[in-house]
Amino acid sequence: MNRMAATREILSDLIAHPTVSTESNLELIVYLANRLGDLGARVDIFHDKTGRKANLWATLGPDRDGGIILSGHTDVVPVADQDWTTDPFETHERAGLIFGRGTCDMKGFIAAAMAMAPEFAAQELRRPIHFCFTHDEETGCMGAQALLPHLQDRGIRPAMAIIGEPTDMRIIEGHKGCCEYTARFTGLEGHGSAPDRGVNAAEYAVRYVSRLLELREELKPRAPASSRFDPPWTTLNVGGIRGGVAHNVIVGRAEVDWEFRPVQQSDLDFVKQAVADHVDKLLGQMRAVHPAASIETEVIGEVEGLEPMDDNEARALVAELTGANTADVAPFGTEAGIFTRLGLSAVVCGPGSIDQAHKPDEYVSLDQLDRCLDMLEGLRRKLAA
Secondary structure (H helix, E strand, O other): OOHHHHHHHHHHHHHOOOOEOOOOOHHHHHHHHHHHHHOOOEEEEEEOOOOOOEEEEEEEOOOOOOOEEEEEEOOEOOOOOOOOOOOOOOOEEEOOEEEOOOHHHHHHHHHHHHHHHHHHHOOOEOOOEEEEEEOOOOOOOHHHHHHHHHHHHOOOOOOEEEEOOOOOOOOEEEEOOEEEEEEEEEOEOEEOOOHHHOEOHHHHHHHHHHHHHHHHHHHHHHOOOOOOOOOOOOEEEEEEEEEOOOOOEEOOEEEEEEEEEOOOHHHHHHHHHHHHHHHHHHHHHHHOOOOOOEEEEEEEEEEOOEOOOOOOHHHHHHHHHHOOOOOEEEOOOOOHHHHHHHOOEEEEOOOOOOOOOOOOOOEEEHHHHHHHHHHHHHHHHHHEO
């Protein structure tokens, strides 16, 4: 079976596993682990605390430092309330495009890497190849965050990582971070005719959001002069506000969902401190009326960005493999910044367009998969002993 036929077959198998982030990915992880294990890879499966999710780490080649990570996340976003023209969990091919949930984000890359795995296994490699497939990237990169301590405890020291998110096979050397939160306000309910006797959680949520909107404007002039992002500053977005049961009831509970995407560490510190100061102020006002009032913040995810590096071995390698002579930055987040904690260099480069991700009738083109296979074949030749 040729590489493209193998990629199609594996991609069909991957899509048939409906690994929406709310569901288990274990069957898919076992499928990948078995295929790699049959090739002689050294395979580890790391389960999460619930036992319903897992990361896969598998290695072909010599047992030494300096390896290359091929990384992809196995979870996909939901299809509920989306108007698909095909079954999202079956691949459908037409006009050179393969449709299905996750085809571009990012099971297409995983399929290409797995299709090449037998060829990596069939030769003596000068450096190890690590296959890293994670859970819950879409909900805060939880899988990669949990995997890293295992790798550090084992003294695994790869040299670089290629994260195969959909970039149209362009090299992405930097992206913003992504920090997501839910703030929960608990006040004191009462009759709407006597608002001063209660603590209206919705009103304090509004004051909280007002401060967030002020911060959004304060972040714009903080953009580094050298920023290559679009927009160049740290962005902030309010994603949801909930609270209240009736027109004439003082709101006892309210919630605010929000996120921000820092372009630099100083902005992350600035926003977190400013919000903490404002929460202290609001709590003082709330508790002056009702001492049991509270504001609790749930951290949904805090994912660091990928900062462009002057000396980036991964960028140089992928440029050689793809023939690219430029590298870009992206507004969306990935697991790349997490992997750099291992002291390695990283880039994002994979088949498909981010414009198709998360949409109904998501697809990846055969041309993009072919270009990805060419990159991986170039890597195989470069690593041949």
